[in-house]
Amino acid sequence: MSVIEVKNLSKIFGKNVKQSIELLDEGKKKEEVLKATGATVGVNRATFNVKQGEIFVIMGLSGSGKSTLIRLINRLIEPTEGSVTIDGEDLATMNKENLRRVRREKLSMVFQKFGLFPFRTILENTVYGLEVQGIPKQERLKKAKEALNLVGLGDYIDQYPDQLSGGMQQRVGLARALANDPEVLLMDEAFSALDPLIKKDMQDELIDLQQKMKKTIIFITHDLDEALRLGDRIALMRDGSIVQIGTPEEILVNPANDYVERFVQDVDRSKVLVAENIMRRPETINIDKHGPRVALERMREEGLSGIYIVDSSRNLKGYLTADAASAAIKQDIRDLNQVLNPNVPTVGLDKPMQEIFDLIHDSQIPIAVVEQKKLKGIIIRGSVLAALARESGVQINV
Amino acid sequence: MGCRSMFDQIPQFPISDWIDRAVNWITSTFSFIFNPIRNEFGDFMSWVADLLEQIPAIVIILIVVVGAFFVTGRKFGLATFSLIGLLFVYNQGLWSELIDTFTLVLIASLLSIIIGIPVGILMSKSRIVETIMLPILDLMQTMPAFVYLIPAVAFFSIGMVPGVFASLIFATPPTVRFTNLAIRQVSTEMIEAAEAFGSTGFQRLFKVELPMAKTTIMAGINQTVMLSLSMVVIASMIGAPGLGRPVLSALQRAQAGPGFVAGLSIVILAIIMDRFTQNIYKK
Incomplete structure (x- = not known):
């Protein structure tokens, strides 16, 4: 069952938006649109479904539009065209109030640079999403503590973010997102700022957590290795378009085009696998x-x-x-x-x-x-x- | 030549007449507002100043010294300076003038902050408000401070109230500017985090933006306090009580000694207020 359906989702930055959209609909590429109208295509008619309980990885190099795409899903960036349907509701067109409700109850986000509030303690950070919903204090503190225990930070609740290491800070980011008990977790390069060993730990931990929680996760990364490790399915992006969607196996065995193939080669050649x-x-x-x-x-x-x-x-x-x-x-x-x-x-x-x-x-x-x-x-x-x-x-x- | 004579033929625009008339019109039309402000607010300020003067000087000095010790993180520097400085002012017989000046600065700064922070927030939220406010702020800050004294007297007569009014105009801009700047500088990631969890506009402002902007806003408040102190001295020309008066009268009588002593007292008050506000926002 699909939790999220994304259909023809596009984002044009700059002028001549209408004309650019028409060009995209004619099947023109990002470069051609830029030449013709001067507008930058952030995301070009992305279409995909994410199933209940799967980790859906969106992978691409920097500038491929993956960060824009994830922000179109929770509308931190206003889509130019297209729809994002969660439980039958279209996020792209709903009013501010409904959008706020969906963000509070169904979507949570984890940020690349953690996005923790430096003036709040770990507990106060974790409780933020519940606090803005107006949940009674006792209850929200209880939930936040549970979320922190889940990521193994139950003993750090009174510290401030800058007192913790990068890996621990991102655990707080994760706990904050989980405290709301959302249906969908949006993770924007969540582990990219961490050093390699910590990154691997966090990936393992996410997999462990996922086995318990069965959340639907949309995970953005530029790292093929990470994509293969985490993803139930992977969408590869280039120049704002999704060029291939498939299981890790499918992507590796049948790269849809030269781009995917080169990507796969580059990554594995640079890496001789050891224990x-x-x-x-x-x-x-x-x-x-x-x-x-x-x-x-x-x-x-x-x-x-x-x-x-x-x-x-x-x-x-x-x-x-x-x-x-x-x-x-x-x-x-x-x-x-x-x-x-x-x-x-x-x-x-x-x-x-x-x-x-x-x-x-x-x-x-x-x-x-x-x-x-x-x-x-x-x-x-x-x-x-x-x-x-x-x-x-x-x-x-x- | 032809060009020049053509310009000379245009009669001088009577701008100053217009402004005079406008000020007169405002004074007479809104006197029902200005008069109560002058009376009630003036009474209130005298009451505060009287109250402070009731307290024995030594008690106030001790409070300031102990406060200085704690506000600077248990260091003796500012505490020692305050002790010596305030005793010096007392010794020179300028204590009640000091209290008057302090009252003026305190009330003018508080009003500046109460007005300035909301205006700064509005500016940060709206491109239009910002475009309108920026030239107004420039005008408020670059116009020679003496110019404000004239309408101040027209509106509020002489005394403390017009002093506060002139000081408000002169000293509010830094708080407005710093508030605007500080909120605009809050990083995108903080804003995205606030938005992604479904904050309302007010929640975003009070739970994320203002706490993030606090340090910069406090720097603006520090500037405001300093500017209103400098204005309060100028305001003695329109009868505002305080340390400005002995400076002014020394100037009129060409007495270097008393002028210097009063000036030094202002410097002492300025340094103490500056260090206090600075240390509060560094925390």
Whole structure:
């Protein structure tokens, strides 16, 4: 089911708007319109649907119109033509009051440079969207705190934005957007201002959160890697037009035109994939704190058949299967050391993916990525295959 | 030559006559407004000044010194200066003049702020209001300050009230300008954040724009306070009480000594008020 339907959405900046629109309708390109009328085409008749619960990524280089497009959706920029339908209501033509209601109840936005109010504390920032709705104080503070707990910032409520790191600030941005409990999250290059490691953490966290929340997310990025990682579907933009919409697989295997193909090539050539790029955050059990019962419970919760065991400083101890855990419980063994399997396949952070592929082929359990004996992440078969598919997709098209 | 004689043939426009007539007309037509303002407001100001003069000088000095200590972040510089400066004024027998001047500046500045901030907000919100206001502000600031004294006397006679009126015209522009500028300078991302969460115009103004603009607006208020202090001295020419009077009379009698002492007292008051307002907005 579509939550948002965008139809023929266009934005012309400058003069001769009417004439320019006519030219666009005739199928003229951005450059031709600029030459003929002097007007700049921000977005050229964008049409797409976003389904309930999907992450829809809009990707393009700077100047491709992606930031304009996301602002046309919540009408921070007035569309020149076209419609944006949410739950049967057209945002593009509704009056100010209705627009305000939709923005308050259905759409929230996360900004590239966070957009936090420097004079408000973290809690006061998070509560903003609820405050303007006039929700009673107790209730809105409660909701804001819940949102902050969700992004792991429950302890920072009285700090000011400039006291937090970039990654934490963007968590606040996310919490502020989530506090309203909107149907749709608009994320404008939300992780682009963060350094690469934090960025990856945030991407993982967004995926985790998304599994719990099932929001509909429109995510803008210029980073193909990010698009592939997050997107259920990806729309590629160039010169204000959407040139291709598809799943990551479709985009990689069948680039719609030269532009998409070059994009795909450039990104993957610049990047030789190593273990660090494809690893995931592992579920772990702390041997110093937990016993087999906790381990089994955790596996049941997460739907795993086994789990990695670490000590309090995250040194890798071994792997515990669900069978071994139940056996231990039956025999009343409390010490995990007696039941775990210490011989697990490990690789370093910089292990090339090609070699990991061979390793994982022979292994029944996820591969542990370690740095100086500390567990950094795990690699499961699926993520290697996905990454390989990406590479071979490119090779096919070279 | 021909050109010149042609210009000479045009009679001089009687602009000054027109303005005279306009001022007379305004004075007589609106006297029902001006008279109560002069009486009631004048009474109110005298009441404030009397009230302040009732308080023993030493109490006021102590309050200022302690205030200076805390407002500057527990430093002794301004506190020491205030102590010595105010004791000097007291010692020179200019205490009641100081209180009069302070009352005038305080009330003129408060009125400037009450009028200036809303006007600045309107300017920031409307291109048209801005286009109209900018030349008016230029005029208010560049016209020699003495010129305002003349209609001030016509409207409000002599004393404190016309002093405040002249000071209002002269000192309000910085608050207006800084408010306008400060709100226009609020970053697009802040505005977008406010809008994206469905703020109304008022919510955007009071919850985002004014808090973001606060520091710059306070800088404008500081300018306003300083300008109204300088105007209040000039206003002594139309009978406004305060430290301007001894300066004026020293000038008329060519007495360098008393003139310098009174001038120094004005400087002391100016520095204390400036540092107070500056430190308040730096917080």
